[in-house]
Amino acid sequence: MDTGLQHLHSYMSYLVLAGVLISVIVALAGWFGNKPFTDKDRKLGLLGLIPAHLQWVLGIILYFVSPLGIASATEGFMKNSISRLYVLEHPLMMIIAVVLITIGYSRAKRMVGTGNGFKSIAIFYGIALILILSRLPWHAWPGN
Structure with a gap:
């Protein structure tokens, strides 16, 4: 079970990175294009939110069952x-x-109709993306 979860967690990271990156790019384009933040744009923000939350749940489970997690402390x-x-x-x-990511999305969904929803997603998702990239275990990245 541990190995299957570890592989799922590793490969799902591609989905998380793609979703967060797409959300940031769309938000930056909307923010700098001075477009109004629509319900469609809010739903595009879910591309980063949903995979990140699923990945987090898998990571928490893996942290407690994997020998690399809390058992290594x-x-x-x-x-x-x-x-x-x-x-x-x-x-x-x-x-x-x-x-x-959760704060950025929660703030943005209340700003439908203004341009500030893009700003919220761009800033919060962007900082989250930097944090994610800074602490990925690159030596164990799938494909290496």
Whole structure:
């Protein structure tokens, strides 16, 4: 079960990155194009929100069942960069990223009809994307 979840979590990261990136690009285009934020644009924001939340749920489950998760939090794990990444840095940054995505979407959905919805998604999703990219375990990226 652990291996299947780990593979699902790894490959789903492509979907998360694509969804968040598309949401950021659409939001930037709308923001700088001075367009009104419509219900269609709000739904495009879901491309980043839904996969990020699904990935987060998978990650939380994996954190507790995988030997790379909480089980690795033994004495001295902070001295090992790989253990520190899996036990502390990756989960913490991903939680912060999902919170930012959620805040950005929640703010934007109340701004339908104005241009500020684009701004909210662009800023919050953009910061979340940077955090996600900064703490992905690139050495274990699918395909490497």
